[in-house]
Amino acid sequence: MSLFKDLDWKPMALVPVLALAALPAIGSPSTWLTLTVAGLAMGMIVFIIASGLTLVFGLMDVLNFGHGVFIALGAFVATTVLASMGSYTTADSLWLNLLALFPAMLVAMAVAGALGLVFERLIIRPVYGMHLKQILITMGGMIIGEELIKVIWGPEQIPLPLPEALRGAVLMGDAAVEKYRLLAVLVGAAVFAAMVWTLNRTKVGLLIRAGVQDREMVESLGYRIRRLFVGVFVAGSALAGLGGVMWGLYQQSVIPQMGAQVNVLIFIVIIIGGLGSTLGALIGALLVGLMANYTGFLVPKVALFSNIALMVAILLWRPQGVYPVTNR
Amino acid sequence: MSNLLTLKGVHTHIGAYHILHGVDLDVPAGQLTMLLGRNGAGKTTTLRTIMGLWHASQGTVVLDGEDITQKPTPDIAHSGVAYVPESMGIFSDLSVRENMLLAARGARTLDDIDTTRLEWIFGLFPAMKKFWTHPAGKLSGGQKQMLAVSRAIVEPRKLLLIDEPSKGLAPAIIQNMIEAFRQLKAAQTTILLVEQNFNFARQLGDTVAVMDDGRVVHSGSMAELAADESMQSRLLGLSLGAHQ
């Protein structure tokens, strides 16, 4: 996935183009600014929850419909961790808040990753390369996971209040931007950087793609592809866990179904991105975020279909997504 | 001289089918051994069994004094074996360059690949240089074959298992490849070569083993077989003069 070499700028242009196109339609610059910044930030959050799937679905070619479970799990773990840190989250000091937030994120990632390990072994391993069965078995996994969450945390919604210092908004002139979204942007950028680095500066990306095409050959070349796949899957799950925390905090409450609710959304993002391209996924996520806000402001009815319309439009333009990684 | 690789009474099953019925095979170190035989004789299966891609249900495969019968494929590769499958196993989504990079296990990035060796390969197979950044899937049949072989020799290995490298190659390239194998042999590389093209085989082989119906039915020196027309026709059905 040559990102910076033979750089293909068109898709990247999409985001600013969309934003600028919306400006005249919306009129008031301050409103436009609010919507745009919020949309981009939302895009970043979406990117975080989708990032895990770019690895698992995009590169490993595993149609993991169970991805949502790791998101939900992450969020629920966060509720428990943050609850145990009471004072830190309620204190009105950004540092204390973050001090509570980071452990929560780490634990969530760890737990989700651990579950990923089990999931890969029990659910995924028998069905590598078999899309249909992947859909079914991962859906099965999804249901099981969701139900187990109900067994552990109960079926009802659990509040996940934002730490004090992250509530409310900062004003840019007449435009308001939620503080939390700014944090989301930072986290998202970090995730993006980390992924781009590992996939382009190491052989990992290549190996996964090769392994998907011809596992036997990769092993014959002397790589323990199985181990690699496990590793990547765990990483993907951990990222989903992180995404869950971000999402839960954004919603300020978590329910067992939250994973299932975002599933379709993130699949759309990955498809737009071109199955496995990190940059593609980012662009997809940002577009989704912006579209939702613009249509939501201009013609709320259409907002319902904005994502799907977006995906279809993109696929008509580039039938394999904006940055096709493989010609799968 | 000692044998680098030894198969003793190897039986292999594929699903319900019993394919190899006790293969005994010696591959002398530093030599080039030809594995000949009709279609369906079991040559490919033998190579796959050595590589650990099928596991022998009986018998032993010993590499350099170490029993590798039940070892997983990557470990076998790590103990210095390179494999060129019959179907070439090209990663068609990846560029030629990326294919080579993966084959060069030691290299983290292209810069780590021994350039002189790379130049040597380019000398043998100019097309590799020409299409260095192309998607490997787009290569021509012969070029794919070249890439498959190039991958196996991009780094020095103890043992090369090569399944029908000459198929689809133009005579000129076949000559280069023969030359290449000679040089590798000179560098103490042991080679086990499956081949249908007898002319090719004749020029290269030191020792030869002929398979039929999942067994090795003859093994000896190439010279001997090359000399004896009747033996050829008996073992390989090499009848029509057209093919000498």
Next chain:
Amino acid sequence: QSNKGEIRIAHVYDKTGPLEAYAKQTHTGLMMGLNYATGGTMMVGGKKLVVIEKDSQFKPDVGKAQLAAAFADDKADIAVGPTGSGVALAMLPVAEEYKKILLVEPAVADSITGDKWNKYIFRTGRNSSQDAISNAVALDKAGVNIATLAQDYAFGRDGVKAFKDAVKTAKIVHEEYLPTSTTDFTAGAQRLIDKLKDLPGRKVIFIIWAGAGNPFKIADLDLKRYNIEIATGGNILPAMANYKNFPGMEGATYYYFGIPKNPVNDAMVAQHYSQFKSPPDFFTAGGFSAAMAVVTALKKTNGDTKTDTLIKTMEGMSFETPKGTMTFRKEDHQAMQSMYHFKIKVDPAFPWGVPELVREIKPADMNVPIKNKR
């Protein structure tokens, strides 16, 4: 076909699926209620009360099948439930087919006691109109500009419509409908702000929202700048955690355990604490009320479960509930009941914003339209 010595009550409710949490409360309430109403004997007129649980899984077709099975196979005499309005609406015709009473609790859609109603349908739960009207009463003051924010489907639109019909003096300046799946409320919020910010006087955004998504996020856009307030009805306790951020927020609720002062409620709260170490919630009260209705009726008929007799008895019947006295209105069998105008107070003792009673809105104070034709 009568089961001698037994009275079978089928509780058909969405005990699995998205509404699981609500449904569980209802069932707890129902059982407590039966227990309380029969003084722990579970006997009425010498007959034993037997409760048959059926799971409608929040699926209308399943609900239909389950209710039919309950009546035909399990020979239930009367049915209670379900949780979701869609399910309830699908179940109504079944009651008619089998000529048995379905006591709807807590499904809220107006049409249940409206145009989809048939004479076998009663409802102890409040309907959308009651919700909306009570909220209207709570907010309806001169010089107030109200914008509504609701989900873009039947439930939301019904609610807003009822609300509008009930508002007399205040001005409804804008109705905002967002997809049920909305996660990012920025766009909606902007539209609301643009509509409200330049208006004079008090500005309120009235939220009618059920299920996923957190509409209160609009407050994160710092509405105070334009001194815009937020108002909404009551909800289950976990959902009211959000209310903590809105001290002083006003609205009307169906039930909060701290509000009604009557022996039945005291009994329920005490019982619930001793059983679950937690206060009863929204739907617990509902289930309890349903139980009270059933038992009161059966006592009157003294155990006779003939449907016609029951209908005759229940029409116009009054019965005690945790929310005080309810009365099944003759015309549409909707239970008339009190609602509570509240104001949110933050109390560190509770993880949720505590609704303090401003005033009890008596049935008399609300004229709830009759929407069925009989």
Next chain:
Amino acid sequence: MMLHRLLSNDLPRSRWLAALLVILFLGLAFAPFLFPGVKALNVAAKVLVFVALVASFDLLLGYTGIVSFAHTMFFGIGAYGVAIALSAVEEPSWGAIALGVLCALAVSLVLSLMIGLFSLRVRAIFFAMITLAVASAFLTLASQLSDFTGGEDGLSFSVPELLSPGFTLTEEPLVTPLGEVDLNGKLITYYLIFAAVTAIFLTILRIVNSPFGRVLQAIRENDFRAEALGYRTVVYRTLSNVLSAGFATLAGCLLALWLRYNGPDTSLSFEIMLDILLIVVIGGMGTLYGALIGSVLFVLAQSYLQDLLRMAGEATAGIPLLPALLTPDRWLLWMGVLFVLSVYYFPTGIVGKLRERSVLAKLRGLK
């Protein structure tokens, strides 16, 4: 021979399988009398509808190798067709039903054509995702057009006299040793559905065993090569897409007739899509008999799992954790487990398994 023709020479090819099929067929044919009771009849009817639905999907998935998530959409169109038609008219009439069915078929035809043409442009996996998107869009649409479709709440409606529960052939229910069966409209509806499903099933069976069916398989295996042989894969793919959509629509109509209700998640939900997929896998892909067996197993499991769990729960009461998992409330958990296990243990589906056994038996026989 007659039978051979009916089954288009596509015989079970396994004694066990044959026996099983006969049992199931007879079981369904006499369900109302073998298993009296409303619930049982509902289950049986649901099985029938699913047989038709799954068979139609297998034509697409198992034989053509197209993964589409839009199948429930056509199922829903059928159901809504009948539902809307019947709730529009004052007096439910057969004419209304016919009209509903025809309109539904027309809509499905157009949509499936359009979707079919998509399969030219994008790769399999993208096609799957697009259909997923389209389906969910359609779902939203259905719940948005509430004054037309009844929105989330759906439509309850009544059916022609002959089919309605009110209509009874005899005053007294027929008393059989197994229990009472009332001979009413429900029963008639059941047999109507039974007949329709049988017809649909045999038709599809014939199609997959026609030369056309063979080409579909070829395309599934290697479309590039099929093209090189002179088969226009586009035409075949689209046609198979349209056909399966059509049959799904019919199945939908039957569902609506039976339930006398239809709503978004009754006929359109993604859940049903998954059920279909699972049934295909349990039964065995590319074998229509799998549709029959799978449907029976799955629908039974789905309908009686909770009762089973209730018993299990009571049995294991006392043991720590178990009751928490074995309550009827957690039945979905066990559905999930069923998903996983069936993929584990039926890689080739039940039909595949049974056929393997008989093949191996033959091999042994040869030795």
Next chain:
Amino acid sequence: MLETRDLTVRFGGHVAVNAVSCAFEPGTLTAIVGPNGAGKTTYFNLISGQIRASAGSVRLNGVDVSSLGAPARAQAGLGRAFQLTNLFPNLTVRENVRLAVQARAGAGLNLWRIWSDRRDLVVRADEVLEAVALADKGDAFASSLPHGDQRKLEVGILMALEPQVFMFDEPTAGMSVDEVPVILNLIRQLKADKTKTILLVEHKMDVVRELSDRIIVLHNGELVADGDPATVIASPVVQQAYLGINPEEEVSA
């Protein structure tokens, strides 16, 4: 008769086939030789419509078929076997051939006839299997065949298609020496009835020498030699660029 006029295709900057004009008479077998990557397979792809030409045209019996897609051209009588074996892996060997027979019979769009009623197709399929010496393997899955047999099946499918123009792309590659004659005999028979146009890509010079009535040489996508076997093989371009008296030649391109 088959004819290509200025047939050209570019992939990005790279011209794989460059303005090749050539006519092929029925009853003759033309061998196409050239270094790896010369454009032989691509030339076939262009004729049989697997890829569209950037310029130039393909004419069959005077009719321009350039606008047609692969299926139409196959129906028009342009048949080809593939260099890299390309079968229906999970169907039996017999099924593989039967599909070709059926395509020939044009029965594909029949939805109602029971497949197995078409005895004629079955019989024909078995004849073909007989011809390519796979009769005993009819019920094996194509994927389970050893490489050589897969090559035979590849040829068999083409035979079953009975096209007017046969394009063989290295039919004997990887086929064991004693099997080769089977295929060669098949091709000889095709030559024998004088109506078929046969194109053969082959690297085994002995085979080429023996079978071909005419040889054309492609090099870097261009037609560089055309004539009777003896002279062409003797020509310097073949001697150098192809037989590799001096391999460096290829790099210069």
